[in-house]
Amino acid sequence: MSDQPSHAPYDALLLLSFGGPEGPDDVVPFLENVTRGRGIPRERLKEVGQHYFLFGGVSPINDQNRALLSALREDFAACGVGLPVYWGNRNWAPYLTDTLRQMVADGHRRVLALTTSAYASYSGCRQYRENLADALAALEAEGLPLPRVDKLRHYFNHPGFVTPMAEATLAALGRLPEEVRAGAHLAFTTHSIPTAAADTSGPAEGHGDGGAYVAEHLDVARLVAEAVRKETGVEDRPWRLVYQSRSGAPHIPWLEPDICDHLEAVRAEGAPAVVMVPIGFVSDHMEVKYDLDTEAAAKAAELGLPVARAATVGADPRFAAAVRELVLERAATERGERPERCALGSLGPSHDLCPVGCCPARAPRPAAAGADSPYA
Numbered sequence: 451m452s453d454q455p456s457h458a459p460y461d462a463l464l465l466l467s468f469g470g471p472e473g474p475d476d477v478v479p480f481l482e483n484v485t486r487g488r489g490i491p492r493e494r495l496k497e498v499g500q501h502y503f504l505f506g507g508v509s510p511i512n513d514q515n516r517a518l519l520s521a522l523r524e525d526f527a528a529c530g531v532g533l534p535v536y537w538g539n540r541n542w543a544p545y546l547t548d549t550l551r552q553m554v555a556d557g558h559r560r561v562l563a564l565t566t567s568a569y570a571s572y573s574g575c576r577q578y579r580e581n582l583a584d585a586l587a588a589l590e591a592e593g594l595p596l597p598r599v600d601k602l603r604h605y606f607n608h609p610g611f612v613t614p615m616a617e618a619t620l621a622a623l624g625r626l627p628e629e630v631r632a633g634a635h636l637a638f639t640t641h642s643i644p645t646a647a648a649d650t651s652g653p654a655e656g657h658g659d660g661g662a663y664v665a666e667h668l669d670v671a672r673l674v675a676e677a678v679r680k681e682t683g684v685e686d687r688p689w690r691l692v693y694q695s696r697s698g699a700p701h702i703p704w705l706e707p708d709i710c711d712h713l714e715a716v717r718a719e720g721a722p723a724v725v726m727v728p729i730g731f732v733s734d735h736m737e738v739k740y741d742l743d744t745e746a747a748a749k750a751a752e753l754g755l756p757v758a759r760a761a762t763v764g765a766d767p768r769f770a771a772a773v774r775e776l777v778l779e780r781a782a783t784e785r786g787e788r789p790e791r792c793a794l795g796s797l798g799p800s801h802d803l804c805p806v807g808c809c810p811a812r813a814p815r816p817a818a819a820g821a822d823s824p825y826a
């Protein structure tokens with residue numbers, strides 16, 4: 451008997467992420483990969499390309515995923531979890547299909563996937579499941595044995611995600627001039643998505659009124675605001691969930707208000723300062739570095755409004771530990787045990803298996819790692 455925590459039946463973990471360009475020549479091909487068949491206006495693409503060129507054509511997301519990989523491997527090793535960790539992306543090298551092919555070549559047949567998106571939505575959940583189905587179809591066409599791939603549950607309300615975010619919010623408050631700290635508002639931000647996609651996010655029974663996407667973000671915002679209240683003793687600090695990084699055609703409704711409009715509105719109401727808290731994101735990637743640190747920060751400067759931006763969890767060891775807990779929890783569930791399923795807030799732990807109709811696509815396509823998966 452070994453007293454090492456068991457990750458059986460899983461034999462590998464796959465970090466599944468978005469990917470990003472690593473130099474100026476990568477930017478246009480990367481954007482073509484992202485937007486293939488998705489009808490994003492050319493104007494928006496040129497603009498987003500410029501965001502990347504401002505940073506030398508390099509997205510921070512790949513280095514951040516490399517750091518997360520190291521943190522996961524360190525944590526697993528320290529805790530005796532002998533699960534190898536691989537990394538594959540939707541839109542840039544290392545591409546998911548290549549990684550999955552390597553995993554099969556290395557003998558892995560039960561794979562657990564961790565996505566760098568903590569919440570339910572088509573873009574953050576089902577689209578990754580579609581990418582997994584595409585990769586499995588490619589391996590099948592090559593005549594390779596197919597691994598079974600499961601996906602870890604959404605972790606937005608896990609303490610290993612929420613606690614570092616709350617601490618980062620307090621740290622950002624501490625970077626504001628002392629005299630505006632007590633009165634500073636909190637602006638929790640996440641990626642805007644079409645309201646139609648928000649309304650149908652998560653399982654069907656929660657559809658409508660922003661669906662699981664908005665409900666989950668509101669729960670995290672409340673938890674962080676409450677932690678800040680406890681720590682600072684400021685009882686009625688205003689906070690709001692706002693959105694950023696809108697794209698798509700202007701006549702299609704997306705979640706609002708935009709962070710920049712929100713800064714203007716609270717300035718007009720007399721807010722002395724704002725802390726921007728990007729709860730929607732797992733690392734300080736381009737949406738954070740450009741849309742918040744560059745664009746929203748410039749807006750705030752124009753308004754004469756002091757702002758600070760909270761760090762995302764990134765490769766925080768507490769987040770790596772949370773991933774380990776979630777992996778061991780899911781492994782135990784797959785073995786037929788009933789492990790403790792840790793979650794803060796009012797929503798409870800999210801489902802392990804996306805039910806049929808969860809975060810539907812506009813045009814149905816095969817998606818793996820869910821109840822409607824065509825794969826085992």
Ligand SMILES: CC1=C(CCC(=O)O)c2cc3nc(cc4[nH]c(cc5[nH]c(cc1n2)c(C)c5CCC(=O)O)c(CCC(=O)O)c4C)C(CCC(=O)O)=C3C
Nearest residue numbers: 468470488498509511566567573574641643697735736737
């Ligand atoms: C919910 C959500 C997340 C959070 C969850 C998650 O992390 O998955 C996210 C993350 C990210 N989005 C990213 C980049 C882009 N997203 C785009 C486009 C879009 N995102 C959408 C949603 C989301 N996106 C949507 C509804 C679109 C429009 C249509 C479509 O394509 O579905 C476009 C095209 C141009 C534009 O429209 O801006 C780009 C370049 C990067 C990489 C950043 C880097 O390089 O550091 C990351 C992590």
Ligand SMILES: [Fe+2]
Nearest residue numbers: 573641695737
């Ligand atoms: Fe995006």
